[in-house]
Amino acid sequence: MRVQEKIIEGLLWLSAAITVLVTASIIWVLLSESVQFFSEVSIVRFLTEKEWTPLFAEKKFGIMPLVAGTFLTTAIAIAVALPIGLTIAIYLNEYAHARFKTFIKPLLEVLATIPTVVYGFFALTVVTPFLQSFIPGLAGFNALSAGIVMGVMIIPMISSLSEDAISAVPRSLREAAYGMGSTRLQTAFGVMVPAASSGILVSVILAISRAVGETMIVAIAAGQQPRLTLNPLVPIETITTYIVQVSMGDVPHGSLEYRTIFAAGMTLFVFTFLLNNLSFWIKKKYQEKYD
Amino acid sequence: MTKKQSKLEASNLDAFYGDFQALKNINIAMEEKAVTAFIGPSGCGKSTFLRTLNRMNDYIDGFRIQGQIQLDGRDIYAADVRVDELRKEVGMVFQKPNPFPKTIYENVVYGLKIQGIKDKKLLQETCEKSLQQAALWNEVKDKLDKSALALSGGQQQRLCIARALAIQPSVILMDEPASALDPISTAKIEDLIHELKKDYTIVIVTHNMQQAGRVSDHTAFFYMGELVEHAKTKTMFTSPKDTRTQNYITGRFG
Numbered sequence: 003m004r005v006q007e008k009i010i011e012g013l014l015w016l017s018a019a020i021t022v023l024v025t026a027s028i029i030w031v032l033l034s035e036s037v038q039f040f041s042e043v044s045i046v047r048f049l050t051e052k053e054w055t056p057l058f059a060e061k062k063f064g065i066m067p068l069v070a071g072t073f074l075t076t077a078i079a080i081a082v083a084l085p086i087g088l089t090i091a092i093y094l095n096e097y098a099h100a101r102f103k104t105f106i107k108p109l110l111e112v113l114a115t116i117p118t119v120v121y122g123f124f125a126l127t128v129v130t131p132f133l134q135s136f137i138p139g140l141a142g143f144n145a146l147s148a149g150i151v152m153g154v155m156i157i158p159m160i161s162s163l164s165e166d167a168i169s170a171v172p173r174s175l176r177e178a179a180y181g182m183g184s185t186r187l188q189t190a191f192g193v194m195v196p197a198a199s200s201g202i203l204v205s206v207i208l209a210i211s212r213a214v215g216e217t218m219i220v221a222i223a224a225g226q227q228p229r230l231t232l233n234p235l236v237p238i239e240t241i242t243t244y245i246v247q248v249s250m251g252d253v254p255h256g257s258l259e260y261r262t263i264f265a266a267g268m269t270l271f272v273f274t275f276l277l278n279n280l281s282f283w284i285k286k287k288y289q290e291k292y293d
Numbered sequence: 294m295t296k297k298q299s300k301l302e303a304s305n306l307d308a309f310y311g312d313f314q315a316l317k318n319i320n321i322a323m324e325e326k327a328v329t330a331f332i333g334p335s336g337c338g339k340s341t342f343l344r345t346l347n348r349m350n351d352y353i354d355g356f357r358i359q360g361q362i363q364l365d366g367r368d369i370y371a372a373d374v375r376v377d378e379l380r381k382e383v384g385m386v387f388q389k390p391n392p393f394p395k396t397i398y399e400n401v402v403y404g405l406k407i408q409g410i411k412d413k414k415l416l417q418e419t420c421e422k423s424l425q426q427a428a429l430w431n432e433v434k435d436k437l438d439k440s441a442l443a444l445s446g447g448q449q450q451r452l453c454i455a456r457a458l459a460i461q462p463s464v465i466l467m468d469e470p471a472s473a474l475d476p477i478s479t480a481k482i483e484d485l486i487h488e489l490k491k492d493y494t495i496v497i498v499t500h501n502m503q504q505a506g507r508v509s510d511h512t513a514f515f516y517m518g519e520l521v522e523h524a525k526t527k528t529m530f531t532s533p534k535d536t537r538t539q540n541y542i543t544g545r546f547g
Contacts (some may be wrong), residue, residue, distance in 0.1 A: 100354055174391035178453070180349065182404040182460065183381035192407060197394055 023288055032271060037249065048265065054228040054244070056262045057253070061264070067228040071238035072270075075220055076213040078149025078234060079156060086153075087160030088202065089105055095168045096163075096190045101217075114158045122222030126150035130223065138197065138275055139235050141166035143225030148232040152219050156209045163208065167201020168194050200288035207281040211274045217242040241270045298323040300464060300494040301346060306360035308341055310353070315341045319360070324512070328486060330509035330526065332502060334541065336516040343466050343470045346496065347383040348376050363383070380425050381408075386455035388469040390449035392441035400416050400441045400452055404460035419459050426453035428485055447478025454485065465489065467497040468493070468507045471504065483508050502542055506530055514538045 040048070043063045051064025073151055090110065094103050121232075128148040134140045140147075171194055179189040195202065225237025238245075245263045253259045298498045308316035314433040316338045323329045330337035341350065348369065350356045362369050369379055381404070392400050410416065420437070424430040427446035429451040431442070439453055450470060453488050457465055467486075471479040486495060486508045505512050506526060514537075522529065522538045533539045 085440060125476065172391070174387060174389055177349065177385075177387060178391040178393065179454075180352075181347065181380060181385035181387070182407070182456065183377045184407050185377045188407045192403075207532075 019191050021111055032264055032268050035261050037200070039258070039261040039265045046109040052230050056259050065266065067230040068239060068241045068244055068266060070230050070232065071228065072214055074145045074232055074238060075149040075152060075212055075240055078146060079152035079213040080206065080210060082150050082153025083156045083180060084206060087157045088164055090157070090161040091164035091191045092195070094165050096186050097195065109128055110158045110161060113155065118155065118216065118218035119222070121151050121155050122219040125219055125223035137235065141236050141238040143223060144235050145224050145238045146180050148220045148224035149234065151223065152216055155219070156212055159209045159212060160205045161262040163205030164198070164202045167205065168173070168199040170201065171197045200284050204281045204285050207277050211277040214273050215242060215270065217246060234281060241266050298324050300365065301365045304361045306345070306358060306362060308345060308358045309356070311355040315518055321513060321520055321523050322492065324494060325494050326490060326492065327510040328508055328515060329498060329511045330505040331496070331498045331513050332505050332517060338518040339515040339539050340468055342515070343468055343498050346466055347380050347385055349385065351376060381460050382462050383464040383466060384460065385463035386453050386457055386465065386467045386470045389473050390446055390453055392449050392452050394442055396438050396441070397441050397452060398437040401459050403456060423459040424493060425454040426458050428481065428532045429455055439463035447474050447481060450474060450478065451485065452480060462493070464494045464496065467495065469498050469500060472500060484499045516539060531547050
């Protein structure tokens with residue numbers, strides 16, 4: 003019996019150890035390849051040059067155009083997903099019947115299970131032509147429709163996590179608000195949303211982190227032209243798209259061009275790592291504050 | 294009690310949670326500027342009845358009522374009554390202190406702010422007056438900008454009373470307001486109720502019969518969804534008419 007327990011304990015430890023090991027090796031590969039990259043291209047050049055053309059004859063290694071592309075699509079996605087997601091969360095919590103809520107919530111989460119490649123083609127073949135019908139200057143590949151569709155994809159992330167946060171606010175606070183003569187709208191925005199703000203913030207940060215790492219939609223619909231711009235109407239390239247482009251191309255293994263994807267990957271990793279830690283920190287700091 | 298003095302009046306009131314009938318044919322009139330206490334064992338319907346008086350049960354799925362409740366002679370369940378307006382007239386204090394996670398000042402003026410009042414001077418004056426009425430001013434006047442959650446349970450409950458007073462209701466409903474508090478805080482709340490009944494009609498639900506005896510002018514005894522007896526508190530406690538009342542107040546059940 004005791005031996006069995008030991009074996010089971012060992013297996014559990016092993017599975018935890020494997021996860022940590024895999025993460026550590028990914029970081030190790032990223033780090034070691036990036037260190038080699040930065041021994042040839044200085045970090046200052048990497049951060050300050052305004053062009054990213056490692057695959058051209060005249061090579062420039064400024065990451066900023068890719069960061070700008072990532073920032074732009076992410077900002078558009080959040081601008082779409084936050085108001086809609088939060089509205090859904092408030093509606094489900096304050097207005098919807100319990101039965102309707104149990105029916106609609108899983109349905110919403112279906113949005114998150116659609117393969118991103120489908121979203122990508124939807125952006126390229128439906129959203130872009132539709133937007134072009136009233137935005138004349140819109141290019142065939144652009145950040146706008148990729149960002150909007152990405153926003154639709156992350157709506158359930160925000161609505162679901164925010165809804166959890168709002169429904170975790172003690173019922174007594176809602177009753178206090180109603181008891182003072184608040185309307186439902188006043189209760190929702192004056193009491194429930196502020197009380198759930200840390201949870202809502204966490205949902206937004208996780209959604210940003212998801213949008214920053216999103217690859218397929220932008221690869222298909224946003225074009226592959228690194229460009230230092232915040233104009234949503236023209237083709238751009240994000241960090242993730244660049245990595246795809248190089249990984250699938252015929253860049254020789256071990257060359258400087260090849261190592262650029264690790265530098266780009268490192269940048270991406272730093273962003274998502276910071277965002278996830280920020281959300282973790284907020285969650286820990288404000289947890290159960292309103293008990 | 295003559296009919297003219299009654300502030301709140303329920304007639305032939307039935308209430309249901311789905312198929313379960315929680316209140317059966319309640320008829321009662323509550324006197325203006327007096328304290329009416331509801332007593333009875335758990336699940337007897339006293340809290341349900343209290344919460345029908347400001348329509349707090351409206352949001353519970355499957356809850357419905359039959360019959361009438363009148364406030365100053367007006368049916369509060371009539372189609373043209375706005376619940377948010379009704380609740381400004383009929384304030385409520387809950388069992389567990391439930392201040393908003395905001396500052397003390399913001400808690401007290403919340404009800405005024407949602408009515409669109411922005412006049413700083415008026416808000417500050419009302420804040421001071423309400424806190425004084427709730428016998429809390431001296432304890433918090435130097436920390437109005439501090440979080441209400443930093444106050445003790447008893448202080449939080451008096452803050453909730455101040456918050457209810459700030460919107461100048463005419464009726465205050467109290468749902469076991471002292472059950473989560475220590476004896477000293479309880480005594481303070483009871484003193485407060487004595488003061489408040491000069492200006493307000495108070496309806497209080499309590500589990501504690503001594504408390505009902507100390508604070509109320511009238512007592513209503515509920516049992517299994519029925520209003521068994523309603524009389525002057527002194528009469529009720531000295532010579533109850535119904536044997537169920539007698540058994541309950543002498544501690545034979547409940």
